[in-house]
Amino acid sequence: MSHNNSDQFQEYHLEVPDDETSGTRLDKYLASKIEDTSRTKIQEALTEGHITVNRKKEKASYPVEAGDVLDVRIPIPKPPEVQAEEMPLDIVYEDDDLLLVNKSANMVVHPAKGNWTGTLVNALMWHTDELSEPEEDTVRPGIVHRLDKDTSGLLVVAKNDKTHRILSEYFRTKDIERTYWAIVWGTPDKKEGTITGAIGRDPHHRKRMAVVPEDKGKSATTHYRVLEYFDHLTLLELKLETGRTHQIRVHLADNNLWVFGDQKYGGDSVRYGPNTGSRKQMFNNLFASLQRQCLHAKTLGFEHPTTGEMVQFDSELPGDFQQVLGMLRQNCKPEHIY
Structure with missing residues (x-):
């Protein structure tokens, strides 16, 4: 076709x-x-x-x-005009050229079919309108990269075209540091390692991505480091070289390391260890309260496009992520690595 x-x-x-x-x-x-x-x-x-x-x-x-x-x-239906909406935003840093926002889970980044309102862009349009003087043209926020709806964490947003071009080039040439934290089912073979594999559309599930042959997808590289062990689960730090759709979730699942709570890629059931009694009930309760994958974009570092200064930002783990960590530390014999 x-x-x-x-x-x-x-x-x-x-x-x-x-x-x-x-x-x-x-x-x-x-x-x-x-x-x-x-x-x-x-x-x-x-x-x-x-x-x-x-x-x-x-x-x-x-x-x-x-x-x-x-x-x-x-x-092709004409999309509706995107409207500014007043919504709370967790802004970590802001200047005349860019801002860093700590996106909450369950918030879509960009308006699209099925989500024309309530997105991060709708909120940013309101926020930047509030910043601009009445006689000036409205500043429209530029999304440089995205996070999945159910992934929380840091996003950098450009406030003018020049900054957008420079930041986009950083992502293209990998001159930007991004680390994520994830709780996963299973234990990697090594405490540190690299996962590679082209990512493309899953031929059997059209709404999912998968590791596919090189000529069928885009090359992708994910580095990982173990932070903590919990019996049959692991807390990982992950660094991206590339930014493919669902990259971390797909790479991990392909290596039998499903992200905890991930409904799309099989992390929302007990994958390892006993599946009976109080243990099963504990995980089912966590899945019900979490309602997403335990994946958080924790740090972001780059050269500031205007000042040339190296800047590094870090975000706290959100409450639902911390709740899962707390339960694992209490019930699953944790072994700290970092």
Whole structure:
């Protein structure tokens, strides 16, 4: 399948392979093959004449056959204008060029489908509007990098184009230090090590990422160091060389080190050790109160784009993360390393 964006359409070209089951309804077949497209949208596109089978218009009930050539144009809806919203922000540092925010878990960074409000960008737009003088153009915050919705921690935000360009280059050339803390199921073979492996879309779960062959994804490197052992779990410090989607969670899960509480990648069940009695109940209670993965972007260091000074920022572990750590230290024979 190939696809591209035209002016107002997402375009797809599909050829039904010989080993596909024939006879499936056209609308059902396309909905299963095209990401983020519902059967209703497919039916609407068919009605409006945006889909052809072997260069001919067909109905939604057309039975797909091996060898069929399907050309699809799905209208791209115009996104709503992003609005500033007054929300509390934990700002660690701020000057005229940039700011560091300690993002809470469950906050989406950037507005997108399904999350046009309540995001970090909505909050930053309000915050920077408050800073700018009425006669000046509104300062729009520039997101340089992102964190997953359910990952907490430090994000740097550019307040002008020049700073955004410089910071973006830092991330591209790896001239920035980022460390994360994570609680994981299992124990690495060594106290320190490096995980590599290209990351791309999981061919079996379209909403997940996976370690894939080099030609199917983007190269990724994650360094780890053990901070503390807890029977069948470990507290890790992780440093990123690259910033791929879900990189830490995917790299760890691929090495049988699932991030504690991670619902998407299998860390929200008892992976190691006894799964009975009070131990099982303790972990189930932690999963219920946590409702996310135990992953926190703890430090961020870089050369300030304006002053040239090396700056380093650190953030406290959030309360839910600390609660899990406290329970493990109390119940799982901790062994401190750092």
